[in-house]
Amino acid sequence: MPLSSNRSLLLLTLALFGALLYLARSPSSDIRPKAHRVLAKPRTAQQNGLVNQADRTETLADEEGDQEKRILRQRIVAMGDIHGDLPAATKILRRAEVVDLKGQWIGGDTILVQTGDIVDRGPDTIALYRFFQSLRPQAERAGGAVVSLLGNHEMMNCLGDYRYVTKEDIASFGGERNRREAFLHGWIGQEFRANYSVTARVPYLIEDYPASLAAPILPATPSGSSDRRFVEDPTFATASSAASDPLRRSAISFVHGGITPEYLASRSSDSPITDINRIGHSILESLLSVPGGVPLGLPRSANPEQKEFWSERGPMWNRDWALEEEEEICERVEKALEVLNVRRMVMGHTPQFEGILSRCDGKILLIDTGISRAYGGAHSSLSLTYTLTPASALTVSDALSLGLVDLQDADPEATLKGDEMSRTWVEKEVVEALYTAGRATEVLDEREQVVKIP
Numbered sequence: 001m002p003l004s005s006n007r008s009l010l011l012l013t014l015a016l017f018g019a020l021l022y023l024a025r026s027p028s029s030d031i032r033p034k035a036h037r038v039l040a041k042p043r044t045a046q047q048n049g050l051v052n053q054a055d056r057t058e059t060l061a062d063e064e065g066d067q068e069k070r071i072l073r074q075r076i077v078a079m080g081d082i083h084g085d086l087p088a089a090t091k092i093l094r095r096a097e098v099v100d101l102k103g104q105w106i107g108g109d110t111i112l113v114q115t116g117d118i119v120d121r122g123p124d125t126i127a128l129y130r131f132f133q134s135l136r137p138q139a140e141r142a143g144g145a146v147v148s149l150l151g152n153h154e155m156m157n158c159l160g161d162y163r164y165v166t167k168e169d170i171a172s173f174g175g176e177r178n179r180r181e182a183f184l185h186g187w188i189g190q191e192f193r194a195n196y197s198v199t200a201r202v203p204y205l206i207e208d209y210p211a212s213l214a215a216p217i218l219p220a221t222p223s224g225s226s227d228r229r230f231v232e233d234p235t236f237a238t239a240s241s242a243a244s245d246p247l248r249r250s251a252i253s254f255v256h257g258g259i260t261p262e263y264l265a266s267r268s269s270d271s272p273i274t275d276i277n278r279i280g281h282s283i284l285e286s287l288l289s290v291p292g293g294v295p296l297g298l299p300r301s302a303n304p305e306q307k308e309f310w311s312e313r314g315p316m317w318n319r320d321w322a323l324e325e326e327e328e329i330c331e332r333v334e335k336a337l338e339v340l341n342v343r344r345m346v347m348g349h350t351p352q353f354e355g356i357l358s359r360c361d362g363k364i365l366l367i368d369t370g371i372s373r374a375y376g377g378a379h380s381s382l383s384l385t386y387t388l389t390p391a392s393a394l395t396v397s398d399a400l401s402l403g404l405v406d407l408q409d410a411d412p413e414a415t416l417k418g419d420e421m422s423r424t425w426v427e428k429e430v431v432e433a434l435y436t437a438g439r440a441t442e443v444l445d446e447r448e449q450v451v452k453i454p
């Protein structure tokens with residue numbers, strides 16, 4: 001080989017190496033999703049990478065002294081009914097920057113919620129449940145979570161109702177007998193009982209919470225997956241601290257069908273989330289001991305609360321929030337939000353083929369857009385981005401536009417650092433619909449409010 005070509009090879013290698021170094025060092029490349037809970041201080045290399053739980057706690061302990069300086073961030077991505085279409089699901093999750101081209105988790109500490117109906121109408125049942133099963137621990141290692149909810153179709157398959165199961169799907173299990181076994185005692189049934197729930201309440205502030213407030217205590221994470229924190233009601237330190245906590249409802253409720261205030265009232269329980277999940281799981285458990293195999297529907301021995309749960313009034317089938325007139329529902333929606341301690345309710349189940357539908361000023365978000373080939377609807381996901389910024393981290397012009405300081409102030413900069421300001425935060429929430437195939441992102445709701453912590 002002539003010398004000159006050797007040299008150009010060397011030069012090329014050097015140039016490539018340089019470019020790689022540059023890429024690796026640039027703080028936020030456009031390809032990678034941003035670190036979602038960024039600290040105001042410059043991050044160390046370790047913090048810039050995917051942090052695990054232990055690292056994050058350490059960082060927080062280090063910074064306790066200047067907690068009021070931290071900007072708290074969270075990102076939640078939600079995806080509706082998939083119905084047996086793995087290619088559609090992975091495309092959508094790539095668009096939302098939670099997985100890469102190989103289907104590996106790149107979402108950092110994002111919380112991904114899938115609101116059920118992975119199964120039926122399409123062939124990819126095994127591949128889809130395996131896919132979410134593989135994402136779950138990856139997300140956990142990165143400080144995020146995968147929250148999997150049961151749809152009415154998951155439950156129908158457990159109950160032996162095969163009306164919507166395709167021939168290819170049955171063949172992929174090696175026959176109907178094997179498939180029934182997989183959903184009952186086998187790997188899918190086991191995972192439903194361990195890692196799937198009926199409803200979840202995902203708070204925007206998980207470990208971080210402004211110092212002067214008693215953080216709601218989320219359930220401890222037992223040996224199972226980390227999403228268990230979101231499937232029980234939080235306990236507030238005291239009733240009075242909860243009532244005066246302006247961030248108490250900084251959380252989102254997810255369910256497959258819909259949770260109505262009437263259903264909640266029929267529960268007579270002060271822990272509705274735990275309660276709803278308990279009933280759903282009691283049905284799954286009961287199927288393990290039904291004599292003579294799985295019935296076609298609820299077992300005859302089902303009790304009244306199980307029957308109510310599995311009715312069209314219950315959380316898996318209800319369609320009120322999708323089908324009734326807005327004038328009829330918004331007040332009822334507000335009641336349910338109050339009981340669940342959340343700002344918004346997100347659900348699938350009733351397809352909106354054109355795209356994600358926001359109702360009652362974004363309090364209801366309908367995210368089933370019929371993404372499966374079986375429907376051919378819009379390929380969508382919902383993205384919720386939250387920031388809580390301390391007043392001291394605001395620019396004077398932002399503070400002016402929020403009315404936190406006015407032009408009369410002698411030194412607005414100093415005012416922002418005052419005593420009252422140390423208890424003042426700006427809460428911002430952006431709700432977006434993300435689409436594949438070149439369709440522009442749609443901002444469904446965006447709000448910013450000043451929060452004074454008592």
Ligand SMILES: *[C@@H]1O[C@H](CO)[C@@H](O)[C@H](O)[C@H]1NC(C)=O
Binds near residue numbers: 195
């Ligand atoms: C539930 O999720 C955890 C965490 O990813 C995993 O280790 C466990 O195997 C799952 N359980 C079942 C029964 O699949």
